[in-house]
Amino acid sequence: MAKILVVDDDDSITLICRVYLTKAGHTIETAPDGAAGLEKAGIFKPDLILLDINMPKMSGFEVAKRLREDPETKDIPIFIMTSLKQEINIKKGYDLGIEDYITKPANIEHLKLKIDRFLTKRGSC
Amino acid sequence: MFLTRLTSSPHFYTFLYIAICMLAAFNIFEVLFLLVHKRRVEKAEAKKELLKHRITTAVITVTDPSELLPAPKDSTDHEAYSEAVASIIGSFQGEVAERAIQLIYKLKIDRYYQRLCKNPVWYKRAHAVDILSALKLTRNRDFFPDLFKTETSNDVKYRIIYGLSLLARDQEYIYSLCKLLSGLPYLTAKYTEDVFFNAITALKGAGREAEFKFFLKRIMAAPEILTIVKRDCLSACHAAGCEQMDLIVMEYYWTFQDEPEVMIACIKSLVSMGDLAILPSVLRHKDWRVRLTALKSAHLCGPEVLPALKDSLHDTNYHLRINAALALARFGAEGRAILRGEAASPDKFAADAARYALGSAEAAA
Numbered sequence: 001m002a003k004i005l006v007v008d009d010d011d012s013i014t015l016i017c018r019v020y021l022t023k024a025g026h027t028i029e030t031a032p033d034g035a036a037g038l039e040k041a042g043i044f045k046p047d048l049i050l051l052d053i054n055m056p057k058m059s060g061f062e063v064a065k066r067l068r069e070d071p072e073t074k075d076i077p078i079f080i081m082t083s084l085k086q087e088i089n090i091k092k093g094y095d096l097g098i099e100d101y102i103t104k105p106a107n108i109e110h111l112k113l114k115i116d117r118f119l120t121k122r123g124s125c
Numbered sequence: 126m127f128l129t130r131l132t133s134s135p136h137f138y139t140f141l142y143i144a145i146c147m148l149a150a151f152n153i154f155e156v157l158f159l160l161v162h163k164r165r166v167e168k169a170e171a172k173k174e175l176l177k178h179r180i181t182t183a184v185i186t187v188t189d190p191s192e193l194l195p196a197p198k199d200s201t202d203h204e205a206y207s208e209a210v211a212s213i214i215g216s217f218q219g220e221v222a223e224r225a226i227q228l229i230y231k232l233k234i235d236r237y238y239q240r241l242c243k244n245p246v247w248y249k250r251a252h253a254v255d256i257l258s259a260l261k262l263t264r265n266r267d268f269f270p271d272l273f274k275t276e277t278s279n280d281v282k283y284r285i286i287y288g289l290s291l292l293a294r295d296q297e298y299i300y301s302l303c304k305l306l307s308g309l310p311y312l313t314a315k316y317t318e319d320v321f322f323n324a325i326t327a328l329k330g331a332g333r334e335a336e337f338k339f340f341l342k343r344i345m346a347a348p349e350i351l352t353i354v355k356r357d358c359l360s361a362c363h364a365a366g367c368e369q370m371d372l373i374v375m376e377y378y379w380t381f382q383d384e385p386e387v388m389i390a391c392i393k394s395l396v397s398m399g400d401l402a403i404l405p406s407v408l409r410h411k412d413w414r415v416r417l418t419a420l421k422s423a424h425l426c427g428p429e430v431l432p433a434l435k436d437s438l439h440d441t442n443y444h445l446r447i448n449a450a451l452a453l454a455r456f457g458a459e460g461r462a463i464l465r466g467e468a469a470s471p472d473k474f475a476a477d478a479a480r481y482a483l484g485s486a487e488a489a490a
Contacts, residue, residue, distance in 0.1 A: 011174070012181040012212040016221065019185050083215060085326055087366040087397060105218040 001025035002119045005046035007037030007063065008081075009055045017050060020108050024116065034058025038066055041073050047119060051098075053082040053089070064096045077118065081106060169201050176205035184213060184225050191231040206234045211259035226262070235262055247278040254281055258288030266292050270301075279309055286320060293324035294331065296340035303350055314357055321361035334367065341373050345380060352384055359390035363397050371400040378403065385412040396422045408433035413442050420448040424455035431456070435463050438475040446474060450482035461486065
């Protein structure tokens with residue numbers, strides 16, 4: 001099963017993701033802000049990053065940009081999960097090379113399926 | 126004279142000493158008070174975070190989380206419940222969100238904030254309205270309109286409308302929101318756009334996006350709705366990525382020919398829906414702001430827009446010249462050929478814009 005890094009400043013969200021995705025057999029690591037997310041991405045080497053946008057210290061867009069610039073992390077798939085639904089943000093996310101843009105509120109069961117299908121296709125599962 | 130008499134007094138230094146001691150004592154007391162207060166706030170915050178963690182765990186793990194959790198006693202407990210639940214329902218839908226909402230009803234958290242909405246202090250009422258809005262309770266649909274009637278502060282009224290917008294269900298509902306808005310002084314374009322954006326998102330969530338189309342149709346000729354509010358509805362349409370509304374937006378475009386701001390909102394919406402049919406004619410519009418909006422997407426059109434783009438390079442307005450040049454640079458080989466020709470133009474301003482765009486295109490390549 002895959003290693004997933006959840007970067008979100010909201011404890012409730014990281015907790016729910018941790019519980020549900022662990023149940024699905026994945027190993028979960030969490031980070032409470034963008035800077036910590038970047039650091040953990042380098043150490044944990046996840047198969048997928050679930051990334052929020054509105055976070056302290058560094059926004060999700062900046063994290064995605066830096067991940068893509070770093071040769072060590074540039075190939076890690078990123079799923080943005082945010083409450084920002086505006087077209088302009090969705091476009092910005094895809095321009096940064098993310099794999100998927102999920103708007104909150106998301107259905108956790110659908111999210112699990114989406115992650116599993118993506119990782120299976122990629123051969124990470 | 127006075128100073129000499131004062132300092133020569135036998136008690137002067139005694140008084141000075143006492144004053145300094147009192148000042149020092151006051152400062153020490155102030156620092157101690159702040160430290161104690163900081164400690165209390167930190168303790169309350171830690172307690173709240175712990176309770177929030179317990180609430181989230183209970184919501185995930187058991188069918189009826191109210192059985193596992195203590196009833197809220199004070200304002201910190203109520204805040205913990207409302208924040209945890211707002212966070213869950215803001216991020217997830219389905220079973221988890223339903224359980225979280227049931228928890229609010231069972232522990233009567235909503236009743237607590239409904240009572241707080243009657244507080245004599247306006248910012249406390251505003252806070253309570255914000256929390257009830259974040260919880261997106263269907264009961265708010267009945268509670269908020271009643272509250273709006275008795276509310277005296279406009280600041281709170283704006284919040285009530287915002288909260289109602291998150292629960293939009295049909296065109297009638299949005300129309301009544303619009304009427305409530307019309308009764309208040311116009312706040313900002315961002316606020317009004319957000320209200321309609323929320324309404325569209327709520328309708329989309331219920332699979333009823335078409336209701337917004339019917340609403341737009343209904344208010345198009347309604348004199349009681351401000352034109353700027355109509356403009357904000359169209360901007361919200363663009364921001365929310367509305368689909369299948371091109372016909373009604375086009376109707377707005379042709380109806381509001383004397384309102385450049387409405388036309389601009391229409392053009393942006395149409396472009397985001399992939400409808401570029403009006404762009405070639407808009408490039409020749411009399412209002413420069415309308416032309417500028419069209420120029421920003423002109424590179425998506427066919428070669429029929431090239432003559433208009435070339436003419437815009439000679440416009441008296443700097444923004445139009447530069448955007449026309451950038452549109453030509455994005456156009457591909459044909460556009461760049463025009464730019465190379467214009468770079469040697471006797472019109473110094475057109476030549477500058479052409480050279481700038483060519484330089485940008487080469488740098489990007």
